[in-house]
Amino acid sequence: MILALDVHYKDDGSAKSVGVLFNLKDSQPKEILVAYLEETDEYIPGEFYKRELLCLLKIVEKVSMHDLEAIVIDGYVYIDNEKRFGLGGYLWQTLNEQIPIIGVAKNFYHGNNETVKQIYRGKSKKPLYISSVGLELDTASDFITQMPGEFRIPHLLKQLDTITKEK
Known part of the structure; x- marks a missing residue:
């Protein structure tokens, strides 16, 4: 199974986290997981x-x-060419480097x-930026x-993004 994750922050400082579990060729989630946080830390530039x-x-x-083969996040694994961690890298580290992380940035x-590979899907002229750790970049892409x-x-x-933003 693969777990894709996203978070939506509300104006009152709370957040809704959502995960969808699926297999590669699935067009619908096997399971949707939701968690609410009443309070989150303030956003600090450079420390998202x-x-x-x-x-x-x-x-x-x-x-x-x-049960997890990989986790997909909305964002980057690395924030620069020197491989300084972004969100995905820190998640991988926190999970004891056991689960590959794929970052999908818009x-x-x-x-x-x-440290990223651009991919084009559908008829879009705008790429997605893929990064990964614990998994070859070409495989992740x-x-x-x-x-x-x-x-x-x-x-x-x-669909994950839509669910995350629903009330």
Whole structure:
């Protein structure tokens, strides 16, 4: 199973974390996991992972680690060419480097072109930026490319985003 994770922050400082469990060729989740946090840390520029990591772990703790092949996050594994960790790297480290992490970012992050691979899905002229740790970058990129959906964002990741933003 693969676990995809996302978080939505509300104006009152609370957050909703959502995870979807699926297999590679699935077009619908096997299971949807939700966690609410009444309070989150403030956003600190350059330290986004500190705010987001806690939220992601609320979902990860609901899943058997033995059942997971990989975790997909909305963001980067590395933030630069020197391989300084982004959110995905910190999640991998927190999980004792046991579960591969695939980062799927929608926007280019300056100074980070050697640790990502651009992929194009559907008819989109705008790429997704894939990064990974614990899994070869080409394998991770192929995985995201193969996910069902005819648009830039794979169907399940788009569905995850929608669920995360629902009340």
